[in-house]
Amino acid sequence: MIATFSFLARRLSQGALIVFLAALIVFTLLRVGPGDPARMLAGGLSDQASVDALSEKMGLNDPFLVQFGKYVGGIVLHGDFGQSYIRSESGLSVGGGHGDDQTRSDRADVLSLLGSRLPLSLGLALAGLGLALLVSAPIGIYAGLRAGKWQESLSIMGSSLLVSMPSFWIAGLLVLLISIKLKWLPAVGYEGPRYLILPAIVLAIEMAPIFIRTWSSAISSMTRRDFVRVAPVRGLGQRQIFSRHVLRGAAVPFINTLGVMLTSLIGSLLVIEFVFDFPGLGKLTVEAVLQRDFPLVQAIAIIISAFFVLVNIAVDFVSGLFDPRLDY
């Protein structure tokens, strides 16, 4: 119990430091790049004086570290990630606050922008991940139990083929076949749960082969372990050996892969949402980058790296529960 607590405390404080440094790096990168946000906001035809005034008001003339300090302070003290440079708040609910400030009030709050897109991305992620897990577990476990036989070769061949299909290409192919030729499912945008199906399938195609491989190699290496091989001598039935030893041991590599996949899920979502014009966080990210909407990019980068850190801590923690021999 105390060990658990100190593990969490240590890893969380390390994680907080890492996220802070990641934020600093992204903040720096965005500041040293070309482009003047004040000029962009004021509009191309504004005179220099009003651009300068806006720049002063936005704090862009402050020293770099002061800007960063204010930004981090806003996040830590008020949960305020700032306002989008580009997007107006029309159609979005914004928490009160900056009503006195004309330059800021008509721009969308970054956090509520993200919040409005999150549910769709989360839905897509869960649907894709769920589908991938559902398909991969039986195939991978079966292939692992048949290690060295044709079933395993078939599963390796199949997963190699699937993993070699880039998601943006397979998405186009599926749209061509299922939406254009067969007219079974809608492909572009989001107007209801039916619009989730194709993107979720593409996401699953990307993830399933990796889960299949993890299961099959973990299971087959567990069945070769001494404690599994001698288990029948101890009078254990096959069911017991499978569930108590093989499956439990294979759970650790599986959880590690799940952690890796959760973090790489973000990149996949970004591409898939872009392809399907799916209005989630991924598409918002691509748009924010192309429009140089720095506050939005920054917030997304910080939140994602926090997510990375948390996933890694959770993976180590849960692995420890499955295999007590692992040291946190």
Next chain:
Amino acid sequence: MTSDISTAPLAAPKPALPSTRELAMGKRIWLATRSSPWFLLGAGLFGLLLLMALVSVFVFQVDPTKMNFVDKFTPPIFSEGANPAFPLGTDQLGRDMLSRALVGLQITFLIGLAATALSFVIGSAVGLYAGFVGGKIDQLLMRVVDIQMSIPPIILAITILGLARATPALVIAVLVLATWPNYARLTRAGALAERGQEYVRAARVLGASDIRIILLMVAPVALPPMAFAAVFDLARMMIFECVLDFLGIGLQPPTPTLGVIIADGRKYLINAWWIAVLPGVFLMLLLLSLNMMGTALERARNAVFEGAK
């Protein structure tokens, strides 16, 4: 499903590679890999694609950016209305799809190989050094690795590429920046395991410098097991490069990279499916060949490691 458990473990375990115990780790992995049909098939496919990409530079006189409006939207050879002069058809501007796809393949090869080689060298140098030296330097380098790894590659890539115009060198730099920490982490573990070994202490006693020990003794032991990771990474880098081009933040048109061609072709999916689909087949075959070789290497490595126990 469970019926195999008792028979599989009791069957005679496959003998570890016979009489190779004296051989170096790298040689043993290579010997086990070379005989795998997966590896041969993958290497053959990879070689064929590489050859096509290379030969196309000299053989095809068709300019991949040459427009030809008379022949626009020519379908590929196996469909109606095809023109043998354009085996894979033409795009919306009448450009030859085969030569475009092959140039795209060249670019993917170039960027993928360069980025993988660079991140392998940088990452393993840092990892070997950190693991071998240990102490404060190790701590510091590994924290740098941690921070770098906590920034999602795609976010890093789009942040940098959103700021500057993408050139091949910049794309390579972004890929290297996103990947080197993996190698640093993997090699550090290998170097850490070797630093306490007797042969290292003996070399120290004989007065060998750290660099000499790392390069001549530790690297040959610690690096070969990572070859499979590099092969898989090559595939990952190639996909990543295509994704960046596809999203519009990597290399830009009119450079015919596979990502650019596929992004372009998506607009014509209904009338001219081949523009988006066929270049993707090249990409898929390339990735498939790498994944097959990587799988063979990984299995050989696991067999050698498990047999060595």
